[in-house]
Amino acid sequence: MRILHVLSAEFFAGSVAYAVQLAEAHRAQGHQVWLLSESDQLPTGATQLVAAISNRRYGQRLRNIQRIRQVVRAERIDVVHAHSRAASWVCYAALRSSKVPLVSTVHGRQHLHASTSLFDIYGDKVIAICGNLREHLITEVKMAAPKIVEIPNGVSFPLAAPEATSGEPPRLAFIGRFNGGKGERAAALLQEVFPVLLREFRQLRVALIGGELEHLPAAGKVALQQLQAEFGERIEVIGFTNDVPGWLARTALVIGAGRVAIEALGAGRPVLALGEASYEGLVTTASFPAAAASNLGDISAQLAPSAVDFAALLAEARAFLQAPQLVPAALQQQVRAHYSLATVAARVLETYQAARMRKAAPSFIPVLMYHKIPDAPLATKHQIYVTKENFEKHLAYFKKQKLSPITFADYLKFASGELSLDSFPARPIILTFDDGYADNYTNLLPLMQQYGYRGVMYLLGDFDIRYNKWDVEIDPTEPLSKIMDLAQKRAFVAAGWEIGAHTMSHPRLTTLPLPEATNEIQRSKSELEAALQTEIVSFAYPFGDINDAVKNAVREAGFALGVSTDTGGMHIEDDRMQVFRINMFPNESTSSLFKKTSPWYRKYYRWKRGK
Template sequence: MNISIIGRLTGPKGDIAYQILSKIAPQFPLVKFNIAGGPVSSRFKALASNNVIFYGFVDDVPKVIKGADLVIGAGRVAIEALQLNTPVLAIGEKQYVGILDKNNIAQAQESNFGDCALDEFHDFNQISSDLKDFIQFNLKREDLSAVVNQYSPANIMPKINQVYSHALADVTFAKKKEVPVLIYHRVVNEKLTDSKFNVYITKEKLDWQIGFLKRQGFNIITFKDLANGIKVKKPIILTFDDGYEDNYLNLLPLLKKHQEKAVIYCLGNRSIQNNIWDEKLGEPSANLMSDYQIQECHNSGLIEIASHGLKHQHLPDLSEAEVKEELESSKSNLEKLINDKVVSFAYPYGDYGKREEILAYESGYDFAIGTVNGPLNLTDNYYAIRRIQIFPSTKKFDFWKKTSGFYLRLCKLKAKDF
């Protein structure tokens, strides 16, 4: 039988390895202990024997793991061994967990497989007993595939990307007290006389507003820009909810004219062709963009296509499974449509709670936005980003106030709606 100890041989980890090799390994003369790591100091060299072999630092750690019947280690070593379907005896700098099974895997994860814990505890008598049972009874590794999948590259890489996206945004906005994120919906040619909720702006007014932002020195960016680490002096984000056809017909030409950007939040259920959720409440029917129009917007390089859920449902009213479906399937469907990553999500109706924030994060989004709720600073919570509403009635002076950089704080002082 081959048992591999993998890790550095200095500090607390070195002391633990020394205890195992000097006190426990001699009890099992027929078991081969392979030690991958270093440096191999004189105290370790004195322990070398026919069944205790030191390899020093190795390049091909997976090969060492695959050749072992049991791996002793913590942190990444334990995770990699699980990935390679090799049994693990988890012991780290702070804690001895044991040979991993369904009973102790949760404890192992909480302590990073023994490396992180409030109290230090290593029972070497228990380690000896556990090894004896493993060797004597030739114990097989339990099925921990559900846990192993949590550490697969497909699940881990999006989380790593989220960390980097947020860190880059933190740097970009480190000295900015307020980053305006504006919310629009439709972009129409003429003022609508039958709109119940006034979720539109005329093309002429939006043309002026974009020009005004440019004259004021704003850099209009997208959430994808944030995820990619863009650094600008005066950022602002223009968002358009629901993905109306007039966004393609009227907004896209304006963006091309000004060479500026925007974010459009579309539905992942591509069979929904109009605003049925508002139509039921008395708002005039309006077409949504087709697949082709969404692709054209994305291919322009000026529009970030983002998710607004599958069916524009009120998420707090749904079960957790239904919310996950809204988040995950809409993201997947839109990514297939545009052949690109979807990094941000807009909560339908702007309503959400802590559950929705957590699920948005777990679904792989880098950012999630509401409407007039959330902290004043964008960087305080990337899954509860507050927006500022722009209405058809928003006058030029009001638009200046709303993009001034102190509007949200002013409203808070006045206890006024945003």
């Protein structure tokens, strides 16, 4: 893809580091990347362009808008990624009449004024860096939940944590900016915490690391001068440095929030998480999820007073210095996995693709769900069949209405840019078939080939299952329905169909212990790929049975999409792990086919059924 990042880079804040690391990760994958900001000296190999993005004067805003339009046209940009409210404003204006999508990463709470709610300036997709921020955007900014994706800041951790520097005196480091809310926290530490600790622990050193030290509040500057006069070189005023990893190696305990705290924990350094919003305390394996939701203390979900109990912080710091301890290996691994740059970069790229497809295909794309295609009606309670004769009527209707069947694999190629959006069909439809019944080979495949159509076949990973035992085990009166053999399944691959996974044995996944459900999901992908020699990109939940844990397991297994039954968003890109599918029944009429393939059907269904 051709990606343009627009950001405010008056100083090297965490949002700038985030943009630079994303740029480098995507460049390493072969994508072309441009950065437009106040600086052309950022540590990246991406093409750097200069514009005063932080300047909000109307004249400069107009110049920034023109500059973005110029770059987008000249460089044939596929997606624009904004990293501040100022950047989102000018990008929104620049792209309003364009087919180029806008993605915004929101790094902190947004000011709650009229224009925040009146103008949806953040674009087609919004990345919230933590759970509290996502809640704030939904409840206070009134942003539509489906457009928000929660993806943390990515960090490029070294392969091994740095060894602690031997022979160093015990050191406590405050790492962060010294302006704004963090400056106020630093001032309070200088007044209420550091003097006590320096007097009690006579070997202790306190390091102050971070930019904007000149903007430290006046009370903090006075306290700092007093500490320097009393403790001399034990107060280390470092200011901004590019060697944060080196200082972490020389530090026993870090006080900080956001990216600083993440890097410290990933390096194996204990952290007292203190940010602009809250004090999360000493981060442990148990407290990490809650701390991560606030971006390690930086972001609250609701507008509320942010008073900190510095006496409690002092007590925790004192207890730690009396009995220093290492970060447990389990916590370090948890942090490294959660903030892995490779994982984050992949999810951001997926978000770019989602924004691209929302722009290219804003309407609901019907995804129809079929099962058996028998020669004659079946004596069954489960109306999950359409006879061969009726199914041919469906295909004739689709052809007459100029509906163009595509697969999810096709959809992903359009999303990634492998296929040009110029060739994306005007009226796409996705035809899916679950379980792999033998009549799909004898009846379905010839009919689809006759009409020049391809679909998505969801198969079990256990090739020894040769009939619908999941139905028969529940109801012995249910007639046996034969499953295709391996050669028949391979015929669908040869015909250009997409094969999707449907677990190993068709269980209700939410009723299983999560490790067992995860095994069903992961093995189905690997077994199908090995036996059929085709890439498996989508997964169908048996019985439409789904919860958040199962969805996460599907994502972590490497699937790009998960398809449900009767639940899901208004658009595929509302939630790729829960794509809404439409049940097809034996006696569909022309009017029901019209309804179920119409762009308004999903909205109608939600209104009628509340799903």
